[in-house]
Amino acid sequence: MFGKWFDGRSGRCPRQEHTGLTAIPFRILLWVLLLQSGWCWSDEAASTDTDEPGRVLVAALAEVDYPPFYYTEAGHLTGISVDVLNYLADQLKLRITYKRLSWPRVLQSLERGRVDIVTTYSYTPERARDVIYVQEPHATEINVFFTRADSDVSFDGDLHALSGQMIGMIRGYNYGLAFDDADFIRKDSVLDERTLVRMVAGERFNVAIGNPFAIRLEAKRQGVEDEIRLLSPPVDMSPIYMAISRQYPDAEGLADAFGDAIRHLKASPLYEDWLERYGMNDFSDE
The missing domain is CATH 3.40.190.10 (Periplasmic binding protein-like II)
Structure with a gap:
């Protein structure tokens, strides 16, 4: 919850x-x-x-x-x-x-x-x-990682576990100090949630980070709601x-x-x- x-x-x-x-x-x-x-x-x-x-x-x-x-x-x-x-x-x-x-x-x-x-x-x-x-x-606000529903990616709260992944994010957003300062994580920025969801669903990103309300709404609007899975615990509150x-x-x-x-x-x-x-x-x- x-x-x-x-x-x-x-x-x-x-x-x-x-x-x-x-x-x-x-x-x-x-x-x-x-x-x-x-x-x-x-x-x-x-x-x-x-x-x-x-x-x-x-x-x-x-x-x-x-x-x-x-x-x-x-x-x-x-x-x-x-x-x-x-x-x-x-x-x-x-x-x-x-x-x-x-x-x-x-x-x-x-x-x-x-x-x-x-x-x-x-x-x-x-x-x-x-x-x-x-x-x-x-x-x-909370931010969570999300991935495709068929992905085997998991998250237990340790950012180092995702150090091999390219994490999609939105340019200019703040995701909390732990993530923002994690220079051991590879990150790629896009313009907005619309693009972020499309790139995860289209397998351009295996993992991305975002506000779960916004991610779910955008996935629903794109018709890919069943293709997106949110990971817990949250990255930041x-x-x-x-x-x-x-x-x-x-x-x-x-x-x-x-x-x-x-x-x-x-x-x-x-x-x-x-x-x-x-x-x-x-x-x-x-």
């Missing part, structure tokens, strides 16, 4: 306890007042017409769906990262514009300030050069954060306000409902 690995409350930062959604933290109220006054915005910041409430944040998502964090269902964008960001926007009187890009362009756009925020981001010191992380994670481009005016202030609001949300029944809705408490590899 993978359920316990997806509880977004298991992040690195201390948790601030709240009893519900009624008592709004002071820093959130202060941030709303600052937004309404325009105090923290430069002339170059995104703006809206004066007759429309709230300021606009441009949020970057990869162009390939990445469940359970963001994906399209029945023509609508959904996922726990989307729900959390929309909740934050409502609390802070912001408006969100979602922009879907290839993952390399997401990283480049954050660096250059062409987008304001990324919704689903694991922490690395290299990434922190371009963004201010929201200190409270809103979810937890990491908290997932939102992060603000350092080019954004008062990025630190916005990140602080987001962190307070996320802590407040995670103490509520609403957050528990979202974990249940997206299968993040009881996801199984069986």
Whole structure:
């Protein structure tokens, strides 16, 4: 069972306890007042017409769906990262514009300030050069190895056991320090999950690594769901954060306000409902 690995409350930062959604933290109220006054915005910041409430944040998502964090269902964008960001926007009187890009362009756009925020981001010191992380994670991500259903490859948690394999991965993704720093493993990068699944099913890669939700969804869309097998235990479990481009005016202030609001949300029944809705408490590899 993978359920316990997806509880977004298991992040690195201390948790601030709240009893519900009624008592709004002071820093959130202060941030709303600052937004309404325009105090923290430069002339170059995104703006809206004066007759429309709230300021606009441009949020970057990869162009390939990445469940359970963001994906399209029945023509609508959904996922726990989307729900959390929309909740934050409502609390802070912001408006969100979602922009879907290839993952390399997401990283480049954050660096250059062409987008304001990324919704689903694991922490690395290299990434922190371009963004201010929201200190409270809103979810937890796992990554697993996967192979073809008829393959005899197995994994017992020891990365050295796969040192003879070429491992497929996605360019620019972070899979945890153990895997990322494993220079004894041969790795080959592709653009996205769509390509990764196709190359495993087509025997270009014998083994690849990825988020099991995204891998299963993409395999289903390609009609190869029965040809893919996930391996356990997981390679990595990491908290997932939102992060603000350092080019954004008062990025630190916005990140602080987001962190307070996320802590407040995670103490509520609403957050528990979202974990249940997206299968993040009881996801199984069986």
